[in-house]
Amino acid sequence: MTDLRAYxxxxxxxxxxxxxCQDMWTGYRSLTKAMFPRAVTVIDKYHVQRTANYGMEVVRRALYQSLSNKDRVKLKRKRALFLARKGGETVAAQEALASVFAAHPAMQTAYDxxxxxxxxxxxxxxxxxxxAADRWLSSVPVEFEKPFKTSIDALRNWRxxxxxxxxxxxxxxxxxRLNGLIRKMDRNGAGYSYEVLRAKALLKHGSATLRKADGSIPFELMGPDDEDMEIGDVWVWSGSPISTLEADLDGDAF
Known part of the structure; x- marks a missing residue:
């Protein structure tokens, strides 16, 4: 938190x-409210939506543990089907879901x-x-409130x-997406620190822009030239496009 405040x-x-835009952590909310007093906070939709995936998983795992070994085999490798959105399935996937739902109605309830x-x-x-949020909250059966507690709490506490x-x-x-690429860089970096990986990316693809002391950018400034700088001016390094970094990672450039 201290590092973020300084940043x-x-x-x-x-x-x-x-x-x-942030996730549902009160620490971030307190920090961003203090550092960006004029900004409104928007909770990232994907952090909200994935709480429902978690609820779905809780139901699936509980069911899996209650089954015999023979019946567990039928549920193997079905996780992706339950987490996928309705309407985008193949015919085979629809049939597989229908088969599971017929045998285990609780899974269909959780899926819905x-x-x-x-x-x-x-x-x-x-x-x-x-x-829609009110309808959803009132529609969750009592016996499913515990598995979907994270989703319920999200709507009640962060509405x-x-x-x-x-x-x-x-x-x-x-x-x-950038965090995912950083993790990939770390795995592929054979012990590189994040600072080293960042420096390599900036040296290969980064660009620098001179920003004046008042925050403005000089017109038609072509490159770092000490003669163009005044007291208070700083060079601001821009990052690389994600697509460029991804191409390098896929090609093991790092």
Whole structure:
């Protein structure tokens, strides 16, 4: 948290930030509220939606543990089917789901709860989403409240920030994707530190822009030239496009 505060404190014009997208952790909320006082908080939709996947998994695992070895075999390798969205399945997948649901109605109930939770984000406005959230909360059977507690708590504890997505449609998908690439770089880096990997990426693909002391960027500045700099000016290094980093990673360039 201390490192994040120092990082945010160094952001130029942070008072001009209008929207902050984050996950459901009160520590982040307290920090971003302090560092970006004019910004509204939007909870990232994927962090909200994946709570329903967790509930689905709780039901699946409980059922799996209750079955005989013979019946467990029939449920093997079905996890992806339960977590996939309805409507995009192949005919074979639809038949496999129908077979499981016929044998285990609880799985169909959990699947339907998960799908309705996702459907909240099909709403076109705050009002529609709030109505959908209320319908979902009232539709969860008592015996499924414990498996889907994380989803229920999300809507009850973070509702304004979740629904604000329907006014400011931002997600942290870019950051999540970048985190995935960093983890991949770490696995492929044979002991490289993050600082080394970042330096390699910047040296290969990065670019520097001179930012004046007032935050502006000089017009037609072509490159780092000490003669163009004044007291208070700083060079700001830009990162690389994710697609470029991904291509390098796939080609084992790091």
């Amino acid at each position: 945010f404190d160094g952001i130029l014009d942070r008072h001009r930030v209008e929207v902050v 709860i998960k799908e309705r939770y996702y459907d909240i984000y099909a709403s076109e406005s705050w009002a529609q989403a709030e109505a 304004p920030h979740i629904l604000r997505y329907f006014e400011h449609r931002y997600t942290s998908g870019y950051v999540e």
